[in-house]
Amino acid sequence: MTFVQIIDCKTDRADELDKIMDTWVETTQGRRTATHSMVGRDRAADDHFVEIVEFPSYEDAMRNSRMPETNRVFEEMVALCVEPPTFTNLDVVRDEQLNKATARRFFEAASAGDLDALPEILTDDCRDHDPTSEEDLVGVRAVSDRVAMYRAAFDFRATVEDQTAEGNRVSTRWTWRATHRGEFMGTAPTGKEVMMTGQTVHSFRDGRIAEAWWNFDTLGLLRQLGAVDL
CATH class of the missing domain: 3.30.70.100 (Alpha-Beta Plaits)
Structure with missing residues (x-):
């Protein structure tokens, strides 16, 4: 304890x-x-x-x-x-890391396809730094569209493995498991079971996610789909 x-x-x-x-x-x-x-x-x-x-x-x-x-x-x-x-x-008989719970809720909502929950989780002007995007995603709609794009291509579930909180930031290490059901980055559906690991740092304002920095193995995912041969 x-x-x-x-x-x-x-x-x-x-x-x-x-x-x-x-x-x-x-x-x-x-x-x-x-x-x-x-x-x-x-x-x-x-x-x-x-x-x-x-x-x-x-x-x-x-x-x-x-x-x-x-x-x-x-x-x-x-x-x-x-x-x-x-x-x-x-x-200590109770220790609530509220921002950690909100970060976890984001992954749960994305996994369930619950896009209606995102306005409660994200600030209106939220900014996403995604390595697969040339420009930052700005606003709830842009982030929702990105989640919808992944959901159209994969039946997936993100599992939170570990979280660390400091100040207004939460770092989450996650595992993503999915079945390839739709086109993704030019690759037709393969039906393959794939897995990817990554880490996301979320910054919070007034209890909601205001900014996110993503780090994940897109190349490894494409290799599993047979889209690249390295």
């Missing part, structure tokens, strides 16, 4: 606190168990800071706290604070 520690402190020596944390990050490289650290400043009080540190589990957090570098940082932090910092230890 993911474990989160919240450290609440007050200090007027934020720059010095930053240097202490930089040193800890450098000296614990390859040994620390913390996976994510975020520091926020209270908008209502310039001397009030909150750090949120994430670990894979409580046990990992305890291993991290037993490192001598961690204990040294704690002592130096206390010396910089106007009052002793407080700690809140949380077992």
Whole structure:
């Protein structure tokens, strides 16, 4: 179970606190168990800071706290604070990566041929960077037309294998399996079962996909169809 520690402190020596944390990050490289650290400043009080540190589990957090570098940082932090910092230890019981869910929904809608769902998933001015297109696809209609083109050529399903989210971007690694039912890039229907892997980075705005960068093996797909001989 993911474990989160919240450290609440007050200090007027934020720059010095930053240097202490930089040193800890450098000296614990390859040994620390913390996976994510975020520091926020209270908008209502310039001397009030909150750090949120994430670990894979409580046990990992305890291993991290037993490192001598961690204990040294704690002592130096206390010396910089106007009052002793407080700690809140949380077992994460719910973690919703909302943008990841929306990215997954795009692949599900495309696989089901549910083009009516795309306006809910994409911004009106969405932009698609597709390596098979000379120009970017701009707008929901353009993206819908591209999905419809693939659906006319293939009976396909895209399976999400892995996702990573950071900030307003989500990277999705996917596998695409299909049956060739219609003409594709000049190749007549073959009835062949084909497979392709790829990765897509989606950028989000107001909860919807605003931009996408695609990377997939079109050459490998054409080879499976017998359209090229390399």
